[in-house]
Structure formats: C-alpha cells, structure tokens
Amino acid sequence: MKVGVVKEIKNNESRVGLTPAGVFELVRAGHTVFVQRSAGEGSGFPDPDYEDAGATLTGSAEAVYAAADMIVKVKEPIAVEYPLIREGQIVFTYFHFASSRELTEAMIASKAICIAYETVEDADGSLPLLTPMSEVAGRMAIQQGAKYLEKPIKGRGVLLGGVPGVPPGKVLILGAGVVGIQAAKMAAGLGAHVTILDINMKRLRYVNDVMPSHVVTELSTAYNIKKHIKTHDLIVGGVLIPGAKAPKLITRDMLKEMQPGTVLVDVAVDQGGCFETTRATTHEDPTYIIDDVVHYCVANMPGAVPYTSTLALTNVTLPYVxxxxxxxxxxxxxRYKDLEKGLNIVRGEILYKEILA
Structure with missing residues (x-):
C-alpha cells in the first residue's frame, strides 16, 4: 500500500503522523511511504531521518494526497485539505466529528474511508488510540492551569501548592477517566487539594485507592458541581462520551458563582466541550475571559509538546497502520473488531451513529 504523511497545518500543531521508526516498519513490510518535506521537524524528526528510513520525500501536501492510498495524520483535515481527499482514500487520524458539522459534511462529500483514532475501542471499552493523548492533555491541564492562575494573566494569583503557613490551591476535576486521573496526579504532586467528581462509583473507588489523602472523591451531581465551583481555583473538564458531544456540566450562569480569576481548562473541547461557554482556542491565543473567569480551551493541547506527544501517539497507532x-x-x-469501531464515515455513509447525537 502507498501510505502518505503530510505536515500538520492546524494552528501551532507540530506533531506528525509517523516517526521515522514507523516509516521503517512500513517499508520493511513492503509498503511505500510518501512524507511531505519538513513534516516531522516540529517533533524533532528531520527529513534525513525519514530518507534513511526509506521514505520518499515530496515537496507538497498535494503530492502526498495524490499519491497515497492511506493518509496517516494527527489532527482532522481542515478546509484547505478537503479538496485533496479522494473517493475511496483512507484517512486515519483524530476526527472528532461530533464537534464539527462542516468537517462531517466535507468527509461525507469526499466519499473517503474515515477511520477515527478516538473511537477505536478495545473489548473492555478502553480507547487505546485516545489514551496517550488524554494522558498528555490531563497532565498539561494542570501545568497550564497553574500558569493561568497567575495574576499578570488575570488569574486569582494562587500558587497551587501553597507554601508553609498558606493553604494550597484547590483543583476540581470533572471526570475520573484517563484525563482526570492524570490531572489529579499532577495536581496532587504539586501539593494542591484535589476533588474529583464522576458518575461511576467504580472509578471513584479506584481513585480513592490509588491517590493520596489530599485527593478526595465525590459523586458527580449538578448539586455537587455547583457547590464546588464556588471554592475551587482551577476546574478541569475531562468528561468523555466516545464519539459524541460532551455534556455541558457548567453553564454560563454558573460562572457568576465562581471567584474572580478562577481558571477553567476544558480538555473535552475536541468533543464540543463540557462547559457551556467553551469555544475552541489555539496555542497562539489560548485563553479568553467571561465574567472574570479565565477559559483555556485549546483544541490540540498535546501539540505544544510534540516530541513527547508524537512518540506516545505512534507507539499505539503504528500497529493499526x-x-x-x-x-x-x-x-x-x-478481522479486528477494535479497529472496526474506528470506522466513522465510509464512502459517504455515517457508520458511527454517535456522531449525530
């Protein structure tokens, strides 16, 4: 098969769909790999590494799309790429269709084979191709949230870990999945007081077993969310319904209940976000303020640490490629039912119905 890797062009997206090691494995298996020049530079993989691995370098994305039977990407195609995708061409990437009607309609019209990383699902319900990026984003949520709590960037002026004689900051995490667990680890490591809410008592029991005593759990209810937003400094949204839009757990009117300078980090932004006031931002312009509450809603958070993210992603995607x-x-x-779950749109037909939810 002819496999293509293009340079990601979403704002400040420096990850790449395949590492030179991935190219080497494909070439060794008898496939041809076309890589757009400089596609891997942002992740620390220069063109000579791809050439040494056996890739054919091309000067443009158009040439890669024209030559390849399968395109391996990181982020969903954007408008300038829509016309390049051919009928019957396989596109293997993160799509997050539920959050974009324009993208969904474009891929239906293209009649391509759209296989989404985020809905590939193991028998136990886990999402193996989403997990590593959720791990990165969960950890980054605390890193970024701690930064935006600083007063010069309109935060509350709170140091999450506190200092002797001063209580630590308070972190509220919505969702005890992969994002929530990783965020809790980071926040707890800084010394913050952490509260995790989830509707799944099994997950809460797990958190309670593995986390230190300053990480506490509660059942996620509208009442408990409204209670905690009044006193917590950093709120992380990590709720996921595979393939579907995230539920809106914090509404616009609830912002007035928060302390001025509270920071909201919505890791669920790719699926529409779990805050009513969420709108996707970029690493170039990551935050906005509504009712004195700082919103950080970058839709490709792991793109800020592309070396780590690319290696973590390709560790899990390469076997499927x-x-x-x-x-x-x-x-x-x-043959592989986990991969079958990744089929979202095939030759103009939506197969993953949660997209329409």
Missing amino acids: LKIANLGWEEACA
Whole structure:
C-alpha cells in the first residue's frame, strides 16, 4: 500500500503522523511511504531521518494526497485539505466529528474511508488510540492551569501548592477517566487539594485507592458541581462520551458563582466541550475571559509538546497502520473488531451513529 504523511497545518500543531521508526516498519513490510518535506521537524524528526528510513520525500501536501492510498495524520483535515481527499482514500487520524458539522459534511462529500483514532475501542471499552493523548492533555491541564492562575494573566494569583503557613490551591476535576486521573496526579504532586467528581462509583473507588489523602472523591451531581465551583481555583473538564458531544456540566450562569480569576481548562473541547461557554482556542491565543473567569480551551493541547506527544501517539497507532496497510481496510476491520469501531464515515455513509447525537 502507498501510505502518505503530510505536515500538520492546524494552528501551532507540530506533531506528525509517523516517526521515522514507523516509516521503517512500513517499508520493511513492503509498503511505500510518501512524507511531505519538513513534516516531522516540529517533533524533532528531520527529513534525513525519514530518507534513511526509506521514505520518499515530496515537496507538497498535494503530492502526498495524490499519491497515497492511506493518509496517516494527527489532527482532522481542515478546509484547505478537503479538496485533496479522494473517493475511496483512507484517512486515519483524530476526527472528532461530533464537534464539527462542516468537517462531517466535507468527509461525507469526499466519499473517503474515515477511520477515527478516538473511537477505536478495545473489548473492555478502553480507547487505546485516545489514551496517550488524554494522558498528555490531563497532565498539561494542570501545568497550564497553574500558569493561568497567575495574576499578570488575570488569574486569582494562587500558587497551587501553597507554601508553609498558606493553604494550597484547590483543583476540581470533572471526570475520573484517563484525563482526570492524570490531572489529579499532577495536581496532587504539586501539593494542591484535589476533588474529583464522576458518575461511576467504580472509578471513584479506584481513585480513592490509588491517590493520596489530599485527593478526595465525590459523586458527580449538578448539586455537587455547583457547590464546588464556588471554592475551587482551577476546574478541569475531562468528561468523555466516545464519539459524541460532551455534556455541558457548567453553564454560563454558573460562572457568576465562581471567584474572580478562577481558571477553567476544558480538555473535552475536541468533543464540543463540557462547559457551556467553551469555544475552541489555539496555542497562539489560548485563553479568553467571561465574567472574570479565565477559559483555556485549546483544541490540540498535546501539540505544544510534540516530541513527547508524537512518540506516545505512534507507539499505539503504528500497529493499526500496519494492519490496514497489510490487509486493506475492509479485511483489517473485519478481522479486528477494535479497529472496526474506528470506522466513522465510509464512502459517504455515517457508520458511527454517535456522531449525530
């Protein structure tokens, strides 16, 4: 199969779909890999590394799209890429269709085979291709939230860990999934007081077992959310319904209940966000303020640490890329049910119905 890797062009997105090691494995398996020049530079992988691995370098994204049977990306195609995608071409990437009607309609019109990383699902319900980026984003949520709590950037002026004689900051985490667990680890490591809310008591029991005593758990209810937003300095939204829009757990009117300078970090922004006031931002312009509450809603948070993120992502995507390349998408999806769950739109038909929810 002919596999293509293009340079990501979303704002401040420096990750790349395949590392040179991934290219080497594909070439060794008998496939041809086209890589757009400078595609890996932002992640620390220069063009000579790809050439040494056996890639054919091309000067433009147009050339890669024209040559490849399968495009391996990181982020969803944006408008300038829509016309480049051909009927029957496989596009394997994060799509997050539920948050973008424009993207959904464009991919329906393209009649491409759209396989979404975020809905590939193991038998136990876990999401193996979403997990590493959720781990990165969960950890970054605290890193960024701590920064934006600083007064010069309109935060409350709170140091999350506190100092002797001064109580630590308070972090509220909505969702005890991968994002929530990683955020709690980081916040707890800084010494913050952490509260995690979730509707799944099994998850809360797990958190209670593995986290230190200054991480506390409560059932997620509208009452408990409204109670805690009044006193917490940093609120992280990490709620996920696979493939579907995230529920709006914090509404616009609830912002007035928060202390001025409270920071909201919405990691669920790719799926529409779990705050009513969420709108996607970029690393170039990451925050905005509503009712004196700082919102950080960057839609590609892991893109800020591309070396780490690219390696973590390709660790899990490469085995699936090889399955598709070796078997073709139809045979691969028929043989591997986890991969079959990744089929979102095929030749103009929506197969993953949660997109429409």
